[in-house]
Amino acid sequence: MSSEKFENLEEDYRILYDDLKRKIDTRIPRCSGEEKKQLTREVERGLEEATELLQDMEAEARPAPGTYRTQMNQKVRNFRRDLDKLKRDLKRVSGSGGRDDLFTGGTYQRDNLDNEISSMHANQRTRLIQGTESLNRASGSLDRTHRIAAETDEIGVGIIEELGGQKDQLLSTRDKMNQKVRNFRRDLDKFSFRVMTNKMILMSIILAELAILGVVIWWKFFSKK
Template sequence: MSEVFEGYERQYCEISANLSRKCTSAAALDGEQKKQKVSEIKNGLDEAESLIRKMDLEARSLPPNVKAVLLAKLREYKSDLNNLKTEVKRLVSGNLNASARDQLLESGMADALTASNDQRSRLLFSTERLNHSGDRIKESRRTMLETEELGVSILSDLSSQRQSLLHAHNTLHGVDDNIGKSKRVLTSMARRISRNKWTVGIIIAVLVIAIILILYFKLSK
């Protein structure tokens, strides 16, 4: 929530409550006292309207989710300001005689003030509700930031694990190459052993045949 907007909001609520009290007291005055009081009320209305414009500009400069909450508040404040202006118009609407003024105070003004008080009560309720909505938005934003940080941490861990897997894959590839080389060496050795076996077998066969021939010639003599 904007601190600037909240500052304007506090000022407006103070001015609105003060203007409401002045309207109530001005209704019972006559002549110059009433004119002076009405003049003070009009100055207060100008100040309240200036604060409304400042709140509007501040709200529209904020992110959409915050802006929507503040503009909803602002609509309530504008409605409250319009009610105050209506009360002032009734105060300056004409030269009423004492009985007419008393009747107005007893009926119309009382109704207007009651309506204004009801409106102000609704305004305070709406403000409280919107403040709760703002708190929920803050909580949601904090949760979102925590989730984002967790996601970044998980991605960092996954990246580290990926590097470890790539390193392990390269290591296994090197081991596989070494196994292939060893297999080729063993195959070559097996072939040599096989050839040596045949060579030894042939030599033994030749020796056996030679011994047999020698024995044959000796025995034949």
């Protein structure tokens, strides 16, 4: 169940119920007189305590989710039905006298033994059902955990593959940029070489023109002398 308090109340009720049933089935029929009255009062107080436990269980079941609340209320109804039967058994065994007990004690013991065995079987069956439910819930939780882990692995693999693709793209882009830079530097070196070559040619032409101009001036002004 979803409520730990409910489970604790259920365990307390079962312990109290088993104790009351043992007293009603085996101890009270064997007692007589004042001892029987005192044991009867003790059982009556235990029945009141069991009733209070059932009320607390009902209160604890009200805020529970729908499916769990239905299961809790069904348990409380079963417990209340068993408790009502226990109350009827108490009235039956506490109303008979010592002489009747002497003659009917063997029959009571056989009937009570059968009832106790049936009760033990019912309790074992209930605990088995609870254990099966707990196992099913644990299996469901384990399956959900495995499914979430598998989905996480798939997401992780997808992210790794995507990062790997992005890495390849970045490496390819870097290689292209490096190649463009190398090409740019090579073109820049070629351009610089051409500029220097053009400068040298231009300077050579200027020098040649100056030399020709100097020859013309010399020939025109100084050769006639």
